[in-house]
Amino acid sequence: xxxxxxxxxxxxxxxxxxxxxxxxxxxxxxxxxxxxxxxxxxxxxxxxxxxxxxxxxxxxxxxxxxxxxxxxxxxxxxxxxxxxxxxxxxxxxxxxxxxxxxxxxxxxxxxxxxxxxxxxxxxxxxxxxxxxxxxxxxxxxxxxxxxxxxxxxxxxxxxxxxxxxxxxxxxxxxxxxxxxxxxxxxxxxxxxxxxxxxxxxxxxxxxxxxxxxxxxxxxxxxxxxxxxxxxxxxxxxxxxxxxxxxx
Numbered sequence: 001x002x003x004x005x006x007x008x009x010x011x012x013x014x015x016x017x018x019x020x021x022x023x024x025x026x027x028x029x030x031x032x033x034x035x036x037x038x039x040x041x042x043x044x045x046x047x048x049x050x051x052x053x054x055x056x057x058x059x060x061x062x063x064x065x066x067x068x069x070x071x072x073x074x075x076x077x078x079x080x081x082x083x084x085x086x087x088x089x090x091x092x093x094x095x096x097x098x099x100x101x102x103x104x105x106x107x108x109x110x111x112x113x114x115x116x117x118x119x120x121x122x123x124x125x126x127x128x129x130x131x132x133x134x135x136x137x138x139x140x141x142x143x144x145x146x147x148x149x150x151x152x153x154x155x156x157x158x159x160x161x162x163x164x165x166x167x168x169x170x171x172x173x174x175x176x177x178x179x180x181x182x183x184x185x186x187x188x189x190x191x192x193x194x195x196x197x198x199x200x201x202x203x204x205x206x207x208x209x210x211x212x213x214x215x216x217x218x219x220x221x222x223x224x225x226x227x228x229x230x231x232x233x234x235x236x237x238x239x240x241x242x243x244x245x246x247x
Contacts, residue, residue: 021061031060079122094211115218
């Protein structure tokens with residue numbers, strides 16, 4: 001049975017078992033009756049062993065597998081429960097927002113996995129953080145003013161260096177024109193955002209979360225999408241729990 005999709009976990013499992021037995025790759029290979037290259041390939045994730053081979057390798061280290069079944073998504077439920085009173089993601093992001101003078105006056109919203117983290121998902125607040133600004137003169141002026149202070153730098157997505165001259169509506173328009181999909185990176189106060197101007201009716205749909213330093217507007221849970229398999233499981237469970245709470 002191939003352990004498809006679990007190469008990294010299996011690699012670490014074999015490596016940990018070998019280290020615990022104080023064996024080299026060569027000695028483990030000899031005891032298991034395989035080549036050293038096979039052990040090396042498994043430990044680097046280049047090869048996924050069959051169930052039988054994994055059992056033989058672990059036996060050669062004096063270990064055996066023990067598998068227990070648990071209800072679907074129990075691991076996610078435990079992680080969500082652990083984060084129930086954790087406001088660190090919201091507090092961290094609110095610190096930056098408090099330093100971005102004028103942002104709280106706009107109908108912006110944080111999107112994607114950053115929004116999920118703020119809403120309590122057991123997901124790290126990874127950068128760049130997705131930020132949607134309402135497409136209109138107020139947000140354009142806010143961005144130009146922010147760059148003019150020298151506290152922020154902006155880089156069109158797809159380019160490797162910041163763009164100068166973004167201190168006017170014309171400069172902002174050029175920034176959007178140069179960025180892939182109209183997106184650009186905003187670097188300010190040691191945090192990086194991926195920013196995009198969106199229709200105001202889109203950014204207006206937001207959940208208000210109270211942070212330690214400033215309120216946050218985030219994308220509603222049911223609108224968040226991701227290609228990350230683990231995050232998708234978390235989002236599905238959170239939506240199910242929200243639905244159950246409404247019923």
